[in-house]
Amino acid sequence: MNAVSVNRLCKSYNGVKALDDVSFDVAKGELYGIIGPDGAGKTTLFRILTTLILPDKGTALVQSTDVVKDYSTIRSIIGYMPGKFSLYQDLTVEENLNFFATVFNTTVKENYHLIEDIYKHIEPFRTRRAGKLSGGMKQKLALSCALIHKPDVLFLDEPTTGVDPVSRKEFWEMLMKLKKQGITIIVSTPYMDEAKLCDRIALMQNGKFLRIDTPDNIVASYPYRLWAVRSSSMHILLDDLRSCQGITSSFSFGTCYHATMDETLTVEKLKRYLLDKGHHNIEINEISPTVEDCFMLLLKEDGV
Amino acid sequence: MTEEYVIIAENLTKKFGNFTAVDHITFSVRKGEIFGFLGANGAGKTTAMRMLCGLSHPSDGKGIVAGYDILHESEKVKQNIGYMSQKFSLYEDLKVWENLRLYGGIYGMKDKEISIKMDAVLRSIDMQSEKNTMVRDLPLGWKQKLAFTVSIFHNPKIVFLDEPTGGVDPITRRRFWEQIYSAAASGITVFVTTHYMDEAEYCDRVSIMVDGKIKALDSPQELRKKYSASGMDEVFQKLAREATRKGD
Incomplete structure (x- = not known):
């Protein structure tokens, strides 16, 4: 019951x-x-x-x-x-x-x-x-x-x-x-x-x-691979991630950004792109999503 | 002086009877800085913030905000700061433009200045088509966006944000922080309280109040290092657990 x-x-x-x-x-x-x-x-x-x-x-x-x-x-x-x-x-x-x-x-x-x-x-x-x-x-x-x-x-x-x-x-x-x-x-x-x-x-x-x-x-059930991205200039990094071809989402999560990418992009390509943009100490690590990542994905699909 | 400080607090203290709500706090905030003011409930944040805004007289110590003494020039302080609380303080039964007009007027802006600036700010927050919408008909995220815009409409030197993101959805919360960044980039100093520890990471520097005193003050990176913590949540837990003021 x-x-x-x-x-x-x-x-x-x-x-x-x-x-x-x-x-x-x-x-x-x-x-x-x-x-x-x-x-x-x-x-x-x-x-x-x-x-x-x-x-x-x-x-x-x-x-x-x-x-x-x-x-x-x-x-x-x-x-x-x-x-x-x-x-x-x-x-x-x-x-x-x-x-x-x-x-x-x-x-x-x-x-x-x-x-x-x-x-x-x-x-x-x-x-x-x-x-x-x-x-x-x-x-x-x-x-x-x-x-x-x-x-x-x-x-x-x-x-x-x-x-x-x-x-x-x-x-x-x-x-x-x-x-x-x-x-x-x-x-x-x-x-x-x-x-x-x-x-x-x-x-x-x-x-x-x-x-x-x-x-x-x-x-x-989160359908994508999720990456935590960091660099020495965090403020600029978000804009650079957004302007990068193949990045499908990027959100700030405390000390890093959580990003997803489509098949046209690889970690190596992204790293090179960010180096060209002048970033240092670039870290890109695969991570498990949190409930918040899942909720934001649902909100996006729902058109928020 | 090589750096310009917009907030200087020296031994700032507030007593209520024999209870010391704020206990000799000393710190300063630079122009254009995003300063996170953290602490457990009851640590004295709100009392400290009320003093800095010129709303409450200190019992002891000194504070200079936007170049004015918070005790002797509190009216000047109020004219030169912006304030936004979680309750947004917009008039629900006024239209979007009427809210801007009202606050602009209260802060002594000229009609011409108001109308020129109105279009620019509405454009910048993508709300031109909502100019004639009643505030009560706006979605929550838009109200928040508008409330922040209203609070910096008179171009204050500093804006105080008291838990501005409580209750909003995670996407809107992040968009709001982008608004904070661009305000800071334009030279407005941002003084913000929050209970979201991921947001503490977005500040240039944070202070953590425990039992009326500032127990830690540094950039999030340095604080994480100092307390060997992976995030600000851990730093906060370590410091606030020591609190002796219970329950609040």
Whole structure:
């Protein structure tokens, strides 16, 4: 049985298709990532699955329960952490947690084991008002509140947006632990490097799922050989790569450029071309693509 | 003086009660440089940036931005800088040209100057045909492009970019950096914060703030060497893990 089953979901706002015929399943206990930029439709999808808005067309089941007909059942078995901080700013940390436990007819004590790892970081501040917490602490409190009733399925809408790399890493370590407890987790993110931590990912753009697969399969299906190119003058190198006959794509990736080439070009030819352009210390190495390379290829094919 | 500095901070400090958000930071940024200002959430980046923009008074220390003292000449500072945040600060219910007109006016540009420059900048970002489009109808990537253009429309000496690429798709994010390069090439100094560590590599120099202090400042190459790291992500992890200010 699937934890989530979505069939041909559509939702438009004033003629703009926020969700355009989206279908997918999430298995029980899976950590499922929805990867896409702002405006891709991630939040709309989350809000339908959490019964906050109605779809125009299509069906969605959460734990075999229909999100439209049986919305009240679903609300008691899911946890939802919206992208925007939505706790009570003028209640304390402790009051927020108690409030959410009470609303779901449980107590903090009963499910404390689930949140202990996360909550212990903010427990020293339990009498502080939520509005006075720092960003990282708010995030931990929001996750604790979404978990306190021991949900079957946890929906996290961009929990790491605007969060620094160290805190992002910590947050994902927490998600890995929750997964081990058997909770199904659906998480959206604009950060491609987080994709590889998911069991499966859906790459989303313009209301559509472009691909659904495991991160390994997505990377393995990249159809071209990919090259990391470096030289002593990086700023000029990008323009020179673009003007080189046979280079089919070139994108900056931190310390190097990732480039693909067609059959008219070889590494030797490219090296000679760049030498002629005055580059030194040229390095051209074949590399394995990342999820980000794959996503950019899909975006290009989609006409972005 | 052989080099021209557009930002000079000397022991710049900001205290809130007995909490020292920014703790005696000293650094300078050259004209035309792309300077990455990194740090964990809560390290004091935003507070430091607000002081440099003339929006918040330092508790101690000194800052000169675009040639003006941030404490005594904060209005002059504001006139000579540009600012763009992740929220883009465009008026959604104004047209593209109206946004440019508005910001140009606010920064005291003459009508004639505005109309001459308007066509040139719209051409440069390939948005001439969108001149009369409402900003709310633009795709996100275009809004970002326009927001950056608006922030440097009055030809500031320096532009502050506060997480300008959060949430945009990977192709648009890279195009945006090309816009940053060309602004820097035209002599505008770029002061940028980001949580994308690949973008830290694109800066000429980066500083990393931890607990209100600048813990490291150098070119990405030198920082990678110094911390024997393969990328800036590793450098950042090594430094920011030492933070004692927790949770933010």
